[in-house]
Amino acid sequence: MESEALMSTFLRRGVLWPTAEIYGGIQGLYDYGEAGSSIKRNLEAAWERWFVGLSPGYYRIEPAEILPEAVVRASGHLANFADPLVKCNACGEEYRADTLLEARGVQDAEALRGEELQKRLVELKIRCPRCGKAEFTPPKAFNLMFGFDWGAQSEERAYLRPETAQSSYLAFPRMWNAMRKKLPLGVAVVGKAYRNEIAPRQVLFRMRAFTQAELQIFFDPEGLPDSWRVPPDFSVPALTARDREKGAKEATLQKLSDLVAQGQMPEFYAYHLMQTYRCYRDVLGYPEARLRLFEKNEKERAFYNRIQYDFEAHLDSLGGFKELGAVHYRGDYDLTKHSEGSKTDLGVTLENGRHILPHVLELTFGVDRNLWALADLLMKKDGDRTVWSLPPYLAPKLAGILPLIPKEHGEDALRLHRRLVAEGFHVVLDDSGSIGRRYARLDEIGTPFAITVDRDSLTNQTYTLRERDSKAQRRVTVEELAVALRKASLFPTPHSEVRN
């Protein structure tokens, strides 16, 4: 679906809107409304059920969103997030001072501070690549983190976390002790991260405050679980770095077992690609034809990642493939850095007596992005109705209860509503407008079922159950209703039989 159509539906139905809109809004922030926050919560719950469910040794935690400066210094974010920008006085073009110096062969320019950078720019007679003049403004730090002074006397520096992952690394020693000293240990966080993006755009795709769902798996590279294996035939649409070097532009269906056999990735990594792919396909309902795995090459990926595949979906609203999440093999980079930074040994002693620094496999998931992508891909025009074919457990409401003629069936509908609410179902009552109009309203925000109360309901307590996508109806009793709703609420699990 196109971006304008999506956004106007979202605004009209109160799914989401710009933050502080009556004051003109603020770039990069959006508020979720009733339907939006419900879908987002459901998405987070589905993610958690799947990824925390991968192993009994995986747990969710909820760490603080603010970090002291020492943490972001150790993680490398302080250096890497503060780009020194200079502007050409003649033509106004902006550059990163360190990039200009590096282009002239200056080593470790990233480590230089403002005045030194300026000195070197002058010494080396660096010229503007566009207009050729050699006059720049003094470097101005553009920090992509939100930092602020902390404490009663503003005596400390603190930062809003730029990614949730750091919180999990900090939690590792506590979790190791509290959770019985076993590897693999999984630490999941679903929470906000904050980045001072230069140009936030594309609604939910570049926000300044956004929700990440991330699982950090700490494991022993010499002692991998037996279950971390891929079946021989499981294939994914993949565009590998190797294929791209050879000129490939499009993903091809590739067997993960082949990629392992060719030495392109270890099997434990392939296993996690498979489980992540199954979540997108089988839990979230992404059409396979729109998904691909995109491998970042050495230049593109973050320096600490040894292997990085992004999960991408082709979105009409944003004109191409967009990243929804990723699988990063970060090695022991993070625990090494935080061991050094905190002067704490984050290594652990295993049952067999070996003392190791665990490696980290990071599974990331952008919650807001996925909400947008699922709207783009699953919301469709069907004649003059709009249908959002969300999986039932992601829909904001499971069913709408509609008295066919409110005056005659209203009371009965209210009774049914109370009963289903008491049974724990998220159902909504709508008695306003013609029956077709009410069906259409439900379809538009993805409600999978409509239950209609009619003349027969009054005499024999049966109702018609309408299915959203097919519009097909069947007549059911209350008991059958509850069974159908319960069944639709069930999630697939990572341990169900793997289909290719």
Place this chain on the structure above:
RNA sequence: GCGGACAUAGUGUAGUGGUUAGCACGCAAGCUUCCCAAGCUUGCAACCCGGGUUCAAAUCCCGGUGUCCGCACCA
């Protein structure tokens, strides 16, 4: 952040200096209606913010904010 375009009810839009600011959809109330945005009646609801020019500004000018498209950025 740079360049360009744009900003009118909840949504989509008409309106080139003087309009009761129009239309469609929507929403609400009523009538009707035993099943897919039907019909009839009535109603609700808008000129992004701040300055300026002018007798008069939704309309022209300046600034701000926001959105979109390119460029840059996206550890």
